[in-house]
Amino acid sequence: MVSMTKIFIDPGHGGTDSGAVGNGLLEKDLTLTIAKKIQSLLQGYEDVEVRMSRTTDKTLSLNQRTNAANNWNADFLLSVHINAGSGTGYEDYRYNTLAISSRTGKIHATIHNAIMDELAAYNIVDRGTKASDLHVLRESNMDAILTESLFIDTRKDAALLKNDEFLNAVAAGHVKGLERAFNLKKKAAVSTYKIKSGDTLWDIEERLNIDHGTLEKLNPNVNPSKLSIGQTIRIK
Numbered sequence: 001m002v003s004m005t006k007i008f009i010d011p012g013h014g015g016t017d018s019g020a021v022g023n024g025l026l027e028k029d030l031t032l033t034i035a036k037k038i039q040s041l042l043q044g045y046e047d048v049e050v051r052m053s054r055t056t057d058k059t060l061s062l063n064q065r066t067n068a069a070n071n072w073n074a075d076f077l078l079s080v081h082i083n084a085g086s087g088t089g090y091e092d093y094r095y096n097t098l099a100i101s102s103r104t105g106k107i108h109a110t111i112h113n114a115i116m117d118e119l120a121a122y123n124i125v126d127r128g129t130k131a132s133d134l135h136v137l138r139e140s141n142m143d144a145i146l147t148e149s150l151f152i153d154t155r156k157d158a159a160l161l162k163n164d165e166f167l168n169a170v171a172a173g174h175v176k177g178l179e180r181a182f183n184l185k186k187k188a189a190v191s192t193y194k195i196k197s198g199d200t201l202w203d204i205e206e207r208l209n210i211d212h213g214t215l216e217k218l219n220p221n222v223n224p225s226k227l228s229i230g231q232t233i234r235i236k
């Protein structure tokens with residue numbers, strides 16, 4: 001039996017709780033946007049199950065969030081937040097009694113580094129891996145990390161938070177961290193091609209710039225001398 005990795009994503013705040021506010025942005029909206037991007041990227045991996053504490057603009061107590069993760073027996077809880085308080089940069093948290101050398105601490109460092117790597121092009125200040133007595137970290141039964149991606153009330157951070165490409169990079173950093181921490185494997189990308197009149201495997205290989213012989217290996221049941229128009233072959 002294949003064991004699934006169960007990842008619980010908690011977009012911070014929601015509903016009547018906007019979270020931090022600044023520069024025309026609400027924390028609750030950004031956390032949901034980033035969390036949904038993370039969820040969608042995780043669909044590209046084998047044997048991962050994802051659950052979200054919320055997928056809409058909904059009010060949830062902190063207990064509801066950790067209860068949902070605990071009742072589901074998640075392997076990991078990832079709580080997504082945006083910072084405030086006039087600083088700048090990225091930081092993340094594990095529970096305050098856990099050393100960086102603990103299992104949670106190692107996952108924490110892995111995710112932190114993956115996010116900083118992914119954001120390298122944006123010159124983000126690295127505020128480091130921190131530890132704190134936060135509800136979602138304390139009351140969750142599984143390893144848990146809370147991320148704070150930039151400061152909503154700092155103009156240059158907010159400008160990045162308004163940029164969808166930057167939010168994609170934030171999500172991709174989280175996912176690369178999860179990939180490394182939990183040894184997740186990407187789903188093989190299967191691409192296909194429909195045979196057209198006059199095609200030969202050799203021509204298709206030339207056009208797609210792939211090594212000759214590749215298509216025969218990928219399509220062991222296809223007879224190269226009997227291709228039929230409309231037939232679908234694998235090209236990856």
Ligand SMILES: [Zn+2]
Pocket residue numbers: 012013019020027081082
């Ligand atoms: Zn928050």
